[in-house]
Amino acid sequence: MSEAILEIRDLCTSFDGATVHDHVFLEVTRGEIFAIAGSSGCGKSTLLREIMLLQKPDSGSIRVFGKEVLDLEENEALAFRKGCGMMFERGALFSSLNVLENVGLPLKEHTELENDLIEEIASIKIELAGLPSSARFKYPGELSGGMRKRAALARALSLDPELVFLDEPTAGLDPLSASGFDELVTHLKESLDLTMVIVTHDLDLLWHVADRVAFMGDGHVVGVGTMVELSKSDHPLIREYFHGPRGRAAWEQAWKQK
Secondary structure (H helix, E strand, O other), rough: OOOEEEEEEEOOOOOOEEEEEEEEEEEEEOOOOOEEEEEOOOOOOHHHHOOOOOOOOOOEEEEEEEEEEOOOOHHHHHHHHOOOEEEEOOOOOOOOOOOOHHHHHHHHHOOOOOHHHHHHHHHHHHHHOOOHHHHHHHHHHHOOOOHHHHHHHHHHHOOOOOEEEEEEEOOOOOHHHHHHEEEHHHHHHHHHHOOEEEEOOHHHHHHHOOOOEEEOOOOEEEEEHHHHHHOOOOOOHHHHHHHHHHHHHHHHHHHHOO
């Protein structure tokens, strides 16, 4: 049986009396691409922020690499975050830094490497993310949406994490750019032996990339499995999500490519 990298147990979260997570349980195993899906407002991005210790749940347990992270002191939390890669929904690139500087920033902040070596490593990560070498000296405002996403992913990989989190990585991309990003994610997972957790509402990405998917609704995880398994679920929230017009189109396209 594969090793559990991420274990979430009995997690509860509420804001101003409104329940976001109501006893959530999840487990992600080593080497898989695990997606978290659900309608807007279901708490999937909140869950990601809690895993990364950017906000605290009301109660419950989050274990990463076998260690409880909710009990970490601030210096321990910083070390934990350094061991994970995080790609934010809008990239969160610094507009005043070019791509090379953005990707190299975590290395500059958290290592004692010389600048020449930082630039060399950052250049490798940029190439891994599928960007041309000419993109290294461009600023975020000079990049297309797809290129910004790839630059953000390159930065997430800068410290060689084993576990990478992607928040809505294909949001706002045209179909061709989104398809290219899907292929990139699969290639990086296999070539770098990564475990990836992806928060997304992109049905094409779910079908083409995810090994397993957790579907959230009404504060719970209402289903976990492969997309084929979830597509056969009788749960009304899952059926509504996966069997609407967009869901059927994504399903048909996925099966055409198999």
